[in-house]
Amino acid sequence: MNDKMWNVGIIGLGSIGDYHMNNLSKIPDTRVAAICDVNVQAVEQVGSRLGLSAGKRYIQYEDIIADPEIDFVISGVSNKFHYDILKCAIAYNKPIFSEKPFTRTMEEADELLELYEHNPIPCMVGFSYRYRPCFQYVKQLVEQGALGRIRHIAAHYLQEENAPMFNKEYTWRFNQAMAGSGILADIGSHMVDAARFFVGEFTQVSGLMSTFIDQRIDMRTGQPTAVDVDDFTGFQGVLEGGVMGTFYTHKNALGTGNQFNVTLFGDLGTVRISVEQPNEVHLTVREGESLELIEKKIYLNEKSMKPMLQDFVDYLDQANSPLFPTFMDGYRNQQVLQAIIDSAKDGVTRSLNRS
8 A cells, every 4th residue: 555645525514424524534544625515604614624725615516526636535415416426426537435325216327337337437335334343244154154055134224213203304315306215215225235245136026115104394394295205115035046035124113223133044054233233243053963052142343344434445545345335236236226116116026137
């Protein structure tokens, strides 16, 4: 590795922008060198806090991407703009970290793929759970064959913030034109990535989607506004090697925090993980001639795991990584999301074309 200082541009100064800037502060040889947001006041406040010159405080995303002094950008904006910003990054040959989901629609994803194939740029998509210690440990177990042949993967992702008692206001996430889909794109996409990460590609899916609360109050108008996206999604699938998958997600689960749990059932053992206990792995096996049931709780050292943004910087510095969620991981994820949506609409199981 060299001694280069990486100048980073941040697009989107909401909570996700703060999250990425905080993580970036822990990565050596990087600095926030420019910022961008449509909110002029936010740009000025954050720019002053960071001591950035006026010329590095952008309102238009194209301007920060085109800045030759910016080595890569981190994009944390609403789903509606993922396509536009990725398209612009490809046009300017600018490395980018982009939040998930990849795009709102398959049409947008297909257009980006065509552009990317003509000019592949370094691109990381924000499937951050790959960088939890428990995910990395289970990945190793699967690759080493410690679980035997995997037969079934089950996952659920539950939160409580959208339950009626909390009177969650209407935001862009409840609007199909802005978000593409609701809970599926928001956190369901992480379940799809986990399945692909541990097992491989989906070959078919069958989905169910529902909207529990069909109106929410838009605080800008004080009026109830129709919700036209899902706030429950469940789906079953088949993955490479005939592995069966069962998945469900919603934010109407009272008593849950950020309950993303994954279980893999293999011929030699079962493993369970939860992102709420990222440094623990629960392994169940049977051993010896009597096939005695053994329950093991494995504790991991989080400090030994490489942070996601560090992996991206190392990749830019010519270091390969088996964990890296690439442009194509984003694209394949979008294919699965679209198949789930299509299946839920007409009740027909969808096969996935890998051409």
